[in-house]
Amino acid sequence: MNADVVLAAKDGCRRSLARTLSALENNTLDIVNALSIIGEINSDNSNDSSWRIMAITGAPGVGKSCFVDKIISQWASQGKKIALLAVDPSSSRTGGALLGDRVRLSVVDDRMLKDMVYVRSIATRKSSSSVPVVISDMAKLLLALGWNKVLVETVGAGQSEVRCAAIADRIVVVEGPARGDGIQAEKAGLLELADAVIVNKSDMVGARKHADEIKESFELGDGKSPPVLLTSALTGDGCQYASDVLLNLQSTGRSSKARWRERLLAGLEQKLLQNAQLESVLSSLASGSIDIDEALNKLNN
Amino acid sequence: MGAMIRVVVAKPGLDGHDRGAKVVARALRDAGHEVIYTGLRRTASQIVETVRDEDASFLGLSSLSGAHSHLFPKVCEELRQAGLNDVVVFGGGIIPSTDRQALYTCGIKAIFGPGTSTSEILRFIEVATEMDGVGVGESNDWYWQGD
Numbered sequence: 001m002n003a004d005v006v007l008a009a010k011d012g013c014r015r016s017l018a019r020t021l022s023a024l025e026n027n028t029l030d031i032v033n034a035l036s037i038i039g040e041i042n043s044d045n046s047n048d049s050s051w052r053i054m055a056i057t058g059a060p061g062v063g064k065s066c067f068v069d070k071i072i073s074q075w076a077s078q079g080k081k082i083a084l085l086a087v088d089p090s091s092s093r094t095g096g097a098l099l100g101d102r103v104r105l106s107v108v109d110d111r112m113l114k115d116m117v118y119v120r121s122i123a124t125r126k127s128s129s130s131v132p133v134v135i136s137d138m139a140k141l142l143l144a145l146g147w148n149k150v151l152v153e154t155v156g157a158g159q160s161e162v163r164c165a166a167i168a169d170r171i172v173v174v175e176g177p178a179r180g181d182g183i184q185a186e187k188a189g190l191l192e193l194a195d196a197v198i199v200n201k202s203d204m205v206g207a208r209k210h211a212d213e214i215k216e217s218f219e220l221g222d223g224k225s226p227p228v229l230l231t232s233a234l235t236g237d238g239c240q241y242a243s244d245v246l247l248n249l250q251s252t253g254r255s256s257k258a259r260w261r262e263r264l265l266a267g268l269e270q271k272l273l274q275n276a277q278l279e280s281v282l283s284s285l286a287s288g289s290i291d292i293d294e295a296l297n298k299l300n301n
Numbered sequence: 302m303g304a305m306i307r308v309v310v311a312k313p314g315l316d317g318h319d320r321g322a323k324v325v326a327r328a329l330r331d332a333g334h335e336v337i338y339t340g341l342r343r344t345a346s347q348i349v350e351t352v353r354d355e356d357a358s359f360l361g362l363s364s365l366s367g368a369h370s371h372l373f374p375k376v377c378e379e380l381r382q383a384g385l386n387d388v389v390v391f392g393g394g395i396i397p398s399t400d401r402q403a404l405y406t407c408g409i410k411a412i413f414g415p416g417t418s419t420s421e422i423l424r425f426i427e428v429a430t431e432m433d434g435v436g437v438g439e440s441n442d443w444y445w446q447g448d
Binding site: 014021096099123 | 351
């Protein structure tokens with residue numbers, strides 16, 4: 001990867017920015033090199049006073065993209081430069097992906113705001129989770145290039161999909177109405193790690209009840225409860241308030257060990273996927289010439 | 302991990318017919334490419350900005366409204382103005398044969414009408430990827446003339 005492209009990205013060339021991100025994604029550029037070219041220090045962004053990377057996660061179809069569109073236009077019109085990394089799944093069979101989050105984003109069409117917003121669609125590729133680990137490097141690059149906040153919209157995620165904790169300072173879980181009774185809110189998983197919960201589609205029946213159930217569930221637990229907010233990305237109800245709350249969102253400080261566990265797992269997975277022997281070990285496994293223990297030994301060396 | 306081929310599939314102008322675009326997007330996905338779909342009713346500038354920000358190497362334009370002779374050249378011109386000279390542009394939809402030569406001249410590298418097999422589109426992507434200088438602002442005046 002040519003250093004000139006990275007420098008052009010630093011000068012504000014959007015195409016060079018896109019190319020630099022591709023190079024990170026394709027593993028032809030190392031984030032440490034990129035940051036040294038830019039001349040920014042690779043600092044730890046996860047201090048508690050202000051966040052820089054926020055994950056927006058939740059089940060498919062609850063309105064993550066539409067909600068993200070609303071909060072980005074609020075923040076951009078307040079003068080914040082916002083980058084959105086929108087993740088959609090790759091086919092595990094063919095490796096291809098249909099990245100459709102842009103269909104829901106109207107903020108990029110706003111002539112007044114579009115220079116304040118950068119949107120990049122990302123496929124999960126070989127990653128096993130709802131956010132590929134390389135997102136973390138892409139976010140670091142964007143921050144070093146002067147983008148104020150990076151939002152990561154995950155693949156529509158299930159109850160136990162908590163890998164986004166590995167890459168984000170803050171986690172926002174988007175829920176919809178009528179997504180099960182109070183017992184669903186009691187179950188372990190994603191909600192335990194949330195710094196805020198958005199119950200979207202408040203224009204539909206059951207949203208308020210679901211929000212109350214989640215609040216109740218949080219009140220049973222220890223420590224600081226995350227805010228639970230009702231919004232309708234369709235009508236815009238509650239979106240301005242939600243965007244103000246999220247912009248200054250504090251970490252609940254819960255589950256910090258669980259977050260570090262996710263970071264560790266994500267780091268290990270990235271190492272495994274980058275291992276030069278991975279393909280040959282996979283072939284040996286598939287042909288039956290080695291078993292899984294031997295494979296792990298080989299990859300550990 | 303090698304570079305994936307990233308393709309933007311776009312619907313320029315006032316045209317609500319997206320079945321064709323979706324079929325092409327699906328075929329490209331199933332062939333292992335990453336497809337960014339823009340949704341309906343995009344302007345030329347919106348499409349060019351999407352190609353730029355998504356670092357796509359191909360752009361597929363679909364039009365069934367009859368406005369292709371206005372919209373396709375406009376998109377090609379704006380791509381060149383934005384310095385996206387190496388992007389390969391192809392088109393599809395209802396495009397009469399009498400309109401096609403002018404579109405090839407403005408930089409469209411393939412036109413796929415009704416009845417085209419998706420495998421032909423995939424072969425075009427394969428062939429164009431191997432060729433040099435076939436981007437919208439580059440000198441090679443080759444265009445796809447079928448198998």
